[in-house]
Amino acid sequence: MITNPESSALDISALEIPVPPRDFGATRRMLMAALVASIVTPLLFLVTYGYFGYQTRVADSSEVIDRLARVAEEQAVKILDVDQEMSLRVMSMLGTDGDAQIRARQQQLHHFLQETAQRLPPVASIALFGKKGDLLVSSGTYPVGILSIGDHAEFRPAQVPDAAAIEVSLPERAPATSVDVFNTSTPRYDANGRFLGVIYISLRRDAFLSFYEQLTSHDRALTLGLFRKDGAILARSPPPKARRAPTNNQPLVDAIRVSNRDGRIRINSTLDGVEKLLVYRKVGAYPLYVTAGIPVSAVTYRWIKQDGLIAVATLLPCCGIWLLVLFSLRRLKAERIAWERWRAEFGMRLSAEATGRQMKRMSALGNLVANVAHDFNNLLMVVKANMELARRKGFNGLEKEVMAVERASAGAEVLARRLLSVARKQPLRQEEINLQRWFEDDAALIRTSLGDRVSLSISSFADIWPVHVDASELQSALINLAVNAKDAMPDGGEFIIRGENIEVAHASGGLKAAEYVVIACTDTGVGMTRSVAQRAFEPLFTTKTASAGTGLGLAQVIAMCEQAGGTARIESVVGEGTTIRLYLPRRAAQTETGTRVMPPSQAPAKASGKGSILLVEDNEEVAAGLAAVLEVFGWRAQHELTGDAALRLLDDGKTFDLILSDIQMPGVNNGIDVAEKVRRRWPRQAVALMTGYADELERAKHAGVAILSKPFNIDDLQALLQSVHVAASPVAGSGKA
Structure with missing residues (x-):
């Protein structure tokens, strides 16, 4: 029954029951604290050490690939600078010559281009194309055959006067030499900006691949690559490992959009199918980028390999401590079970006392809710009475506002009824x-x-x-x-x-x-x-x-x-x-006789004639509202604050057609007392009571009078007045003793 050892000692001591001086909770907390400390402390150390160790490993790997990217960038810049220098020399030789003049000098230009290409190992061939893309001169063959690049993607942009200084093609295999190359094209223009053609220089891919292999020979996890700005692969070592690898590097393109020059990123590589650390750098002023990368898994593996031994050495002595604490907890649990059995009967007694306290709290809460709802009903009576007066006076231009208040008061009445119902004090019909x-x-x-x-x-x-x-x-x-x-x-x-x-x-x-x-x-x-x-x-x-x-x-x-x-x-x-x-x-426990709770009227009854009413109500606002409504109905109302004052007034010989009294009032006599004394002394006097409490309603039933349940509708009040006028008006006052 009792599961909290900390509080149980206090409860049992309150009952003056002798208990062994043993605090299982404190002992268990100490053991658990030792267990948690022996787990958390080394784990916290290992996590901290491992975190900083991992970050250091990542930083070192990032520095390595950053240096590789710089070296690869320098190599690519040198080759492309030579490429541009050759293009400028050829343009200087050609001047503004058109296709016809260049064809006329084909043999001379062929020998010049051939000698130039042979002196530069990265260059596979050099070719000149006319303004329509037709091949004019080639370093590889003389005379040239019929060949056109007019439909190539890199040729069309060159025809625009403000085109880029250099365009780079996708990798291809040169037809004459069967060498893997990619081409750079430099456009030629005359003094007026008219397009004259392009200079095509084919660069060997193996010039880059062999250099990248040398740079990464010490670590096979590293990758180096040369890419166009659209992510197209020009050279990469090692080749992509992913199945059905794409021809471009989309994550690189996305990174270039953010930082055009260089950057460090962590991506899921679409080329290798793994997460990688990647550094990219732009190759000078050219539309090319070099990248250097390393898989995150390789960095993690090296980190685990280095720090794993330290973790094992730290955790081995901790395991012994854990086993010792777990054994102690098991022994403590067995002792606690034996002790719990001994005090089980006292737990039942404590539970019964707790139930009694809860019932008292719930009773106090019910009384509080009932009192709030009762006062709320009195306020609603004031609101409803004044709304009825406004309706009787034609609203005076405030009909919409009064109707809004009436709707709100109806909702408030439902809320008050719910509160009284929960408190078991709602008058029932x-x-x-x-x-x-x-x-x-x-x-x-x-x-x-x-x-x-x-x-x-x-x-x-x-x-x-x-x-x-x-x-x-x-x-x-x-x-x-x-x-x-x-x-x-x-x-x-x-x-x-x-x-x-x-x-x-x-x-x-x-x-x-x-x-x-x-x-x-x-x-x-x-x-x-x-x-x-x-x-x-x-x-x-x-x-x-x-x-x-x-x-x-x-x-x-x-x-x-x-x-x-x-x-x-x-x-x-x-x-x-x-x-x-x-x-x-199935049926009521007892039959109600002589008392009726006024039901809600379906339609207002029209009161005829006038009479006098003794209104007994301790709330002056409620009394003022009811008195005003009664005057509108043609009745004269005299107000008294207490039942004692009302009885004194009747003893002085005052007569009324109806006594309308609240039940709960200050003084010696409440409303029920007034009704009972009036019925005994003046049996023919009409009496009605008002209440918002169910327990008062049950007592009022024995008085044999009509009862209005607060907050009541004005129609209910009017119906009551009509019944009093019909039944009691001939004998008003004559029944007084």
Whole structure:
């Protein structure tokens, strides 16, 4: 029963029960602290050391590939600078010669280009193309054949006057030499900016690949590459490893858009299919980039290989400490179980005392809620009385505003009724209800409360006994259950209502021996845990968010059942759903005689004639509002603040057609006392009472007078006045002693 060892010692000492001087909780906390410390301390050290070690390894690897990228950039700049120098020399020789002049000098130019290409190992060939892309001169062949590059992608941009100084083609295999090359093209223009042709220089890819292999020979995890600005691969060592590797490096293109010159990035390489650290640098002023990279897995492996031995050496002695602490915890658990068995009977006593304290707290909460609702109802009486006066006076141009206040007061009245219902102090209008007809009338309202995702199924209530309850309270209870079911089934489900007749032979579980109707409401929602189900009927207890629930729904349900003479019970399984059973009596426990609670009027009765009323009300604002309304109806009202003052006034010989008194008032005599004394001394005097408390209502029933339940409608008051005028006006005052 008791699971908290820290608090149990205090509770048992309060009962003056001798206990062994042993604090299992403190001992266990010390052992757990030692265990946690022996785990956290070395792990924290290893994590910190490993983190900084990993960051150092990443930084070192980044420095390595950064140096490689710089070296690769320098090599590419040298080759491309030579390429540009050759292009300038050729353009100087050609001047502004057109296609015809160049063809005429083909042999001379061929020998010059051939000698130049042979002196430069990275250069595979040099060729001159005319303004339409036709081959004019080549270092490889003389005379040249028919060849055109007019449809090549790198040739078309060169025809534009403001084209780039150099264009680079995709890699290809030279037809004459079968050498893998990529071509650079430099456009030629005359003095007027007219396009004359291009100078094509084919650079050997192996000039770059062999250099990259030398740079990465000490570490095969490294990669070096030369790329165009659109990500196209010109040279890369080693070649891409990914299956179906793309022809361009899209992550590199994305990085270039962010930083055009150079940068360090961590990417998922589409060429190798692994995560990599990558450094890229632009090759001088050329539209090319060199990259150097290393897989993150290689960096991680080297880090683990270096730091793993340190981790093993640190954790081995820790394992011995862990085993020792776990053994101690196991021994402590065995000792605690033996001790818990000894004090189990005292836990039951403590549980009973806690239950009693909880009942006292709930009773205090109910009284607080009832007092707040009572005062709130008095305020509503003032508002409703003044609204009726405004209506009787034609609104004076404020009809919309008054109607808005009337709608708000109606909502406030519902809230006050819910509060009083939870506190078991709501005045009830109990009546015999045929459930079959009642569900036929109210099923639509329940279905609306469930929303679109939840279906409603109501079994037949044809053979179910009538019940004796407050119809509005029963409606509120089922709507509350429907709303809770909807919240428990956010993805939809089914809400089932069934009825059953039962007979309880012996009182048990809050039920007296009697005949009951059980209304079982079942949902297929998420269900409740046992701890939540035990507290589900507590007022203000809710598992919903602050803006989604008030904790009054199920409290109203059980309050309605208990006020009717029954109870409510809950069964729930997590993940399967919840069933709440309402036990309602078949008939009232006693027959009401001589007292009637004024029901809501369907249409206002028209009072005729005038009379006098003694209004006994301790709230002057409520009294002023009611007096004003009574004057509008043609009745003269005299107000007294207490029942004592009212009795003194009657003893002095004052006569009235009606005495309308609140029940709860200061002084010796409350409203019920006034009614009882008036009925004894002046039996024919008309008396009516006003109240907002159910417990007062039960006592007032024995006085044999009409009762208005606060806050009542003005139509109810008018109906009461009409009945008094018809029945009591001929004998007003004559019945006084």
